[in-house]
Amino acid sequence: MSIFDTFIALFTDSTLRTIAIGTMVLGATSGMLGSFAVLRKESLLGDAISHAALPGIVLAFLITGSKESYVLLFGALIVGLIGTVWIRSIVHKTHLKTDTALGLILSIFFGFGILLLTYVQKLPDANQAGLDKYLFGQAATLIDLDVYILIAVTLIALVILFLFWKEFKIMLFDTDYAKTLGFNVKFIDILITFFIVLTIVLGLQTVGVVLMSALLLAPAAAARQWTNSLGKMVLIAAIIGALSGLIGTGISASENNLPTGPVIVIVASAIVLFSFIFSPIRGILFQQLRLHQNRNNLELMKTLQLMYNIAKTHQDFTHPHAIGILNDFRGFSKSSLKKMEEKEWIQIEGNQWKLTAIGFKEAKDMFHSNSLENG
């Protein structure tokens, strides 16, 4: 199947459509909520919680004996929340730093989950096959019900986001100010954390433990490059997340043996790379261009100042001088002289240059105006 056919099939084939919608909605939600995680410097919370949720899945199975995805994911949610609370408490109550707390909870919970998983595997009458799909995620196992749950969670998160937008925003950028205004910071904190954890847990089934963290932060990291406004960032992140989901599912369906989760992550990473380079405000390309331009402008200014110093020794500043004089100093070239002529700062006549009135004024005002910035 060619990629083009596959993308058509995404909308016509019912199984594929379910998967595509599922990954799109998941991408959108995690992009949306991931923005908050990234801005709160908790980018790797996704990584930690998606690993830490594993024992929850196995425990839920051990207790209920059910393999329904929502039962297992509920267990994951509970344990994920416990993990989050513990991480926070380690950071607040001891002198261990965030990275240590995250790595610690991540690995210990996951290890405990593996212990439980292998223990369950060896129980005589437990048919646990399929539990480990949560390790790596299988988008192909998404059924309509899963997609409905995803959509429902997304809608609820959207409503909450609208209702508490102001609170989220102020807490994000100035927690202390939020406290002095009398907002219940703890409640808002719990609310946003709950939804982040919920999204992570829902993503486990689709993209798996390792890749969920990327889905949470890559769209947000990309969106951050395009805007400085929180609202726009959340929106752009949601769109990028949804696009990654859609394109990733399409590509992975077009060939055999191409797992969906990793492809989605690669698509999202490509968008991040693109944003890093080509974003007009912060992108590396434009940064370099601006740097180059500023440097050139500075060179021109330097030459102009040099000319000014020579010219002002004469009563008539338009008195022509030999270009050769400038040779004693560095900082001019044919092209720079040409540029200066274009700006009508100087006039070139054969081997001589003379300042124009504009050039004289420009040089005189150089340190008194904002001409440096405007070039």
Added chain:
Amino acid sequence: MGDAQIEIQIIAAVVAAACAIPGVFLVLRKMALISDAISHSILLGIVVGFFITNDLNSPWLILLAAVTGVLTIVMVEMIQRTKLVKEDTAIGLVFPLLFSIGVILISKNANDIHLDVDSVLIGELAFAPFDRFIFDGMDLGPKSLWIMGTILIISVASLLLFFKELKVTTFDPGLAASIGISPLIFHYGLMSVSSVTIVGAFDAVGAILVVALMIAPAATAYLLTTNLKKMIGLAVLFGVTSAISGYWLAHYLDASISGSMTTMLGVIFLITYLFASDKGLIASIYRHKKQKIEVSLIIFLLHLNNHRDEIEARQFIHLQEHFNWTKKYAESVVDLADKNNMIQFEGDLIALTEKGENFTDLTLKYILTNKDDEIEHLKRDFFLFRG
């Protein structure tokens, strides 16, 4: 106990010790999550190495994996240098990408590759003794023991040789640079040692346990001491203890050895976290409570001093209204003041004793001048509260 059992325990202990040493420095340098990143992204190195050599036992695999580990760090630092995203975001962007490429390469070639992601992530120590190192027809013991033993010796040797340099570059890179010790060299040195250790260890215990073995012992030790040497010693001790006890837990439950080792690490951390005498949760809550009641006591005494002529303000019932204290809390504050002979009762009125007046005078003086030497006196003279 069979030979294999002893060998597994020795391997586990060696792995734990080898991980704990670089782990201490990672935790102190706030780079703990680098171990997580490396342990995931080396999957790509191993897969590529396998494609080149077609041999899962080739030493090239380990080398390529270690190179991928260093590559991960270089990529993370490149992204960090652009200042487009925060440090931790950079880590989170790099390793899932490399890991994804690895997973895709594996599944595209699932038929001709005997390598599955599960075993990379989880590892199985139980099989380690079956992979022997045979030289010239002689059985020299399990291969992973040789690999990890070598790595451990290298770590210990570089630790002993460069202890001073590691210490100063960790705690004060600026000072290190000014006295001619390049923080950069030791940064990349540490990164290379970590990368090689992770690669060597993950073969035996899996990617996630490597992270646990690196971070957990160091974090636990950090709760107990602030002395670098002691911290390293304790970390090694915790690592080895959990390795051996974890083995027996796995033996008893018939479950994954690496999972049990991690669980034991978690148990040791939890106990320390709760009960550590100085930095543990309980100690910290207790200290917080004590400080709170001491502050309340000072407020209460100052209040008495301020309103010494107002009868109303000196009644016990007034405290609850004025400070919004519960009856129980007010009682405990008054009780503490009484025990320290700061107050005396005149009927149902409370008055400052001479000692109490001296104390409040000094406190006021401290508050007004805000000089540290005043508070030192105050502490020495009065902060002998019996509670």
